[in-house]
Amino acid sequence: MAWTPSSSLPLLSSPAGAVSSYELTQSPPASMSPGQTARITCGGPSVGGENVEWHQQKPGQARALVTYGDDNRPTGVPDQFSGANSGNMATLTISGARAKDEADYYCQLWDSSSNNPHSDTGGGTWVTPKSAPSVTLFPPPTEELSANKATLVCLISDFYPGSVTVAWKADGSTITRNVETTRASKQSNSNDWKSKGSYSCEVTHEGSTVTKTVKTSACS
Structure with missing residues (x-):
């Protein structure tokens, strides 16, 4: 007897003619x-x-x-x-x-x-199918530092599924002031920038965290 597959199977109830079930x-x-x-x-x-x-x-x-x-x-x-x-x-x-x-x-x-x-x-x-985020942390440009301003940008892309959470840290301590989470950026003046040794962007996705850090001494 030829066997014909079903095209779809809602399976809300037992199909007519169904044989005894197996535990699968x-x-x-x-x-x-x-x-x-x-x-x-x-x-x-x-x-x-x-x-x-x-x-x-x-x-x-x-x-x-x-x-x-x-x-x-x-x-x-x-x-x-x-x-x-x-x-x-x-x-x-x-x-x-x-x-x-x-x-x-x-x-x-x-x-x-x-x-x-x-x-x-x-x-x-x-x-x-899960894809971990690609994270890139951009330090403040020299022109900004010369103008007494410092903006760090954390670029997050290519992740799946769902969303990510972003945390900014200065010398290991979480900071929330002057943070734009929709753009994943951190703004401060150059004095605030120079008072810290490093800034980090921590991105958490599906229970895993990716951290990118920039040292202020490298951007003087």
């Missing part, structure tokens, strides 16, 4: 740098003897089929998605993961003899 266990949430490979597993009794579908669900969207039986793809799905099935474990591989691939991924079993779905899916695995 998926791997925990995964994160990686953009361009790296993500592998998601789906384990359970006799998984290797059944056809496996993998579905992608982005926030606010319906689930979409990405692979079926076990390493086929619907039209329009790129070949960065591939499936494998061996023993009691099925695997979805996402090669060259990018921000657009951030989503929940669910496995679904189909009975190989009756061509009917099992009534359960896996619990889902959230995949997040």
